[in-house]
Each structure stands twice: as C-alpha cells, then as structure tokens.
Amino acid sequence: MHLAWGEAEEAFRAQLLAFLDENAPPEARVRRDFAGNVRAGGDGSLIPQWAREWQATLFDHGWMIPGYPPELGGRNATPVQTLVYLEEMATLGIPRSVHFPGYAIVAPTLLDFGTPEQKALAPAAIRGDTVWCIGMSEPNAGSDLAGLQTRAVLDGDNFVINGQKVWTSYAMDAQLCCCYVRTDPDAAKHRGISMLIVDMKTPGIEIRPLRHLTGAADFAEVFFTDVVVPRENLVGNLHDGWRLTQGSLAHERAGLWVESVARLEQSINGLIELASRMGVADDPVVRRRIGEASQRATSLRALGYKGFTSFAQGSSAPEHSYLKLASSELGKALFELGMEIQGPYGTVTDEERSPDAGRWVLGLFVSFANTIAGGSSEIQRNIIAQRVLGLPRA
Ligand SMILES: Cc1cc2nc3c(=O)[nH]c(=O)nc-3n(C[C@H](O)[C@H](O)[C@H](O)COP(=O)(O)OP(=O)(O)OC[C@H]3O[C@@H](n4cnc5c(N)ncnc54)[C@H](O)[C@@H]3O)c2cc1C
Numbered sequence: 001m002h003l004a005w006g007e008a009e010e011a012f013r014a015q016l017l018a019f020l021d022e023n024a025p026p027e028a029r030v031r032r033d034f035a036g037n038v039r040a041g042g043d044g045s046l047i048p049q050w051a052r053e054w055q056a057t058l059f060d061h062g063w064m065i066p067g068y069p070p071e072l073g074g075r076n077a078t079p080v081q082t083l084v085y086l087e088e089m090a091t092l093g094i095p096r097s098v099h100f101p102g103y104a105i106v107a108p109t110l111l112d113f114g115t116p117e118q119k120a121l122a123p124a125a126i127r128g129d130t131v132w133c134i135g136m137s138e139p140n141a142g143s144d145l146a147g148l149q150t151r152a153v154l155d156g157d158n159f160v161i162n163g164q165k166v167w168t169s170y171a172m173d174a175q176l177c178c179c180y181v182r183t184d185p186d187a188a189k190h191r192g193i194s195m196l197i198v199d200m201k202t203p204g205i206e207i208r209p210l211r212h213l214t215g216a217a218d219f220a221e222v223f224f225t226d227v228v229v230p231r232e233n234l235v236g237n238l239h240d241g242w243r244l245t246q247g248s249l250a251h252e253r254a255g256l257w258v259e260s261v262a263r264l265e266q267s268i269n270g271l272i273e274l275a276s277r278m279g280v281a282d283d284p285v286v287r288r289r290i291g292e293a294s295q296r297a298t299s300l301r302a303l304g305y306k307g308f309t310s311f312a313q314g315s316s317a318p319e320h321s322y323l324k325l326a327s328s329e330l331g332k333a334l335f336e337l338g339m340e341i342q343g344p345y346g347t348v349t350d351e352e353r354s355p356d357a358g359r360w361v362l363g364l365f366v367s368f369a370n371t372i373a374g375g376s377s378e379i380q381r382n383i384i385a386q387r388v389l390g391l392p393r394a
Contacts, residue, residue: 023057028051046172047098062075101133101174132178133222138164146242159233170218181195207222207223208223332368334363
C-alpha cells in the first residue's frame, strides 16, 4: 500500500507555501497552540489591524476559503486540496482570521438559506469587512438550544425583540448578529424558532462583556429591549430557524479537527522540550504520559482523515463528534501535564520568571472552554451514544 498526496495536491501546496512566504505578516506567524488571548499578539484590540488586513489579503488572493469561487474568497479548490490547505495553515500555526463566526458559520448559512440580498452579505463576512456574532445561547438555553426564550413578535413590517443572549463571541466588535429568536411560543420547542439578522447598533441593545479565566473578554451578555428589526431580515422561513442551526453547526464541525489536532501535536512537541529543560525527560511517568498523548493524537489525525473522506463524499461524518470530544479532552490533559512538569512555576505568567511565559497555565484555562464551546463533552458523548452506537435516549 502506498499512501501519498498526488502531484496536483503537491503543486497546490507549493503555491500556498509560496503565497504565505511572501505575504503572511509576522504577527500571523507566531505559533499559538491554544486558542489564546488574541490581544497578546495584537495592538490591544479584540480584532487587531494586522488580522483585518491579513484576512482581506487571503480573500483577495483566493486563499480565504479555497473551496469557494473567487468572488467568495476562494479558487474552486477540491475537497482534498482544501484539506491540504487546512493542514498546512494549522501546522504552520497561521490563522486565517481571529473571528470565526462570519466566515465559518454565518456566510455558509446565508449562502444556503438567504434571499439574494442576504446572500450578498456573504463576501464581506468572509473577507472580515463585516464582523458578525451569533446569538444562540441564553442563560437557560445552551446545550438545550431549542429551549431559547428570547421573543420576537411580528408587528406589521417589523419584528420586535425582547430577551437575553449570553456567551456571544465578538458581540462588542460586531456590526451584525445572527440572532435566534422564538417567534411562535405555542409551537413545540424546536418548531417556533426563527433566525433574524440584527444590526448591533439598533436602539435597545445593551452589551456587557464577560471575562474568561485568562482575563480576556471576547464574549458578552447581550440584552434586547424592544429592538425593532425589519421583516426582510428574517433568514429562511418564519418558525423554521431550527433547520438553520443544524446547518450552521455542521459547517463549523467539518474543518475544526485539523486545527485541533495540529495544536495537540504542537503541545506535545512543547511538552518534550519542557520536560528536557526541566530535567524530567527520563522520568518514566512523564515519558509514558507524553508517549500516550502522542499515540492518541496520531489516532485522532487518522480518524480525522476518515471523517473528511465521508464528508467530502457527501455522507455524514459521526467522526466529528469523536474528534471534538477527544481532542478537547486531550488538550486539557496536555496542559495539565505541562503544569505538573513546571511545578510552582507553572502558575507564573511573567516572561522573565516563567519558562514558556504562561503557555501552560493560560492554555489550561482555555482548554476548559474548548470542552464546552460548540457542544460540551457530555453532549458529544450523548450524540455518540445515540446516533453512532444506537443506544436509547437516557
Ligand atoms: C469560548 C466560548 C465561546 C462561545 N461563543 C458563543 C457564541 O458566539 N454564541 C453563542 O450563542 N454561544 C456561545 N457559546 C456558548 C456555548 O454554545 C454554550 O456554553 C454551550 O452550548 C453549553 O451551554 P451552557 O453554557 O448553557 O451549559 P449548560 O447547557 O447549562 O450545561 C451545563 C453542564 O451540564 C451538562 N449538560 C447539559 N445537558 C446535558 C445532558 N442532556 N446530558 C448530560 N450533561 C448535560 C453540560 O455538558 C455542562 O457540563 C460559547 C461558549 C464558550 C465556552
């Protein structure tokens, strides 16, 4: 058996590497093996100027979403070429964008379900010219998203929204929000939901930033009081928003694993360096734990290829639930090991005093969020139990 990339893929890779070599700004080349505080590499803002320019450059050269046509920031790449692209970017640690909702979730949703006017918003979402946020979660609706209670009442040509969203990433910088609201309170809970495009400058919207354990604040609570939204901002059919949530989450999952696995591999390399520097590289317990982690990361990469094959052939890929669960849990274990190896120094984030300047402690904090965002570990286990293993609902 001979497993290798074909000539066309290798030519595509060479083209990408030449482009990156020439165009990627220094800030984009700083490897980050955890979804760390973007402020650390930027100009103090949530979406630094270099990141805005870099995303636009990728779009203009057809490297933002290679599988899309040029007018959507791509070059009509095949699924396999897309995989080469994602792997190369993740291995080099070069981000496409520092704000994922617009290009990864909103644009595919608008292209699938939007009116011609709404579809026309997609290029700016992918290029990063418009910053979007996604208003799904609420204080009493996270894992059970269908339980959301933010109400929108149709009054003539407008909807009027009242309610609250929470954990809304980038709400402070966003111009537009994909907001999921209850439009029919009497229907079964999955039925009476609709999706509206909301201008974040509309009177009646209040945004209160929330801080992570790391100190960064990149998400917020968003309060809606009598917020008026034109009827034409409804995406898809009235009361049919649940179908859109399923579509948009599927888009998010398809490509997530490549980046997660590359980050795990970077963390494992970091642990090997750290163990050598701290003089514990010959400790049998440390060696065994790093070895086990490496074996698990390698299995995840293989599983990712298998899932990508199913996805590219148009089948569902249950591997994505395994990958989300296993990679986020392994990430947590790796950062815990980094902390253990460092001992008391692990808690110090000061560059002069701590080896790796807080890499392991900040990574540990972020790793908890990764086991929650995009569907918690418990929910992934439920999905695997029911949809993959055929076990009854608990
Ligand atoms: C970094 C980050 C960014 C986010 N960005 C956004 C965003 O941009 N927009 C947005 O709308 N949301 C966002 N979220 C919210 C995210 O989608 C929710 O946190 C997630 O869906 C979990 O919901 P919850 O926090 O309400 O927890 P809950 O659903 O209340 O769950 C609490 C705990 O109970 C467990 N649990 C719940 N139900 C079950 C069950 N049936 N069986 C077993 N265990 C269960 C969960 O696993 C969890 O451990 C973000 C979250 C994070 C961490």
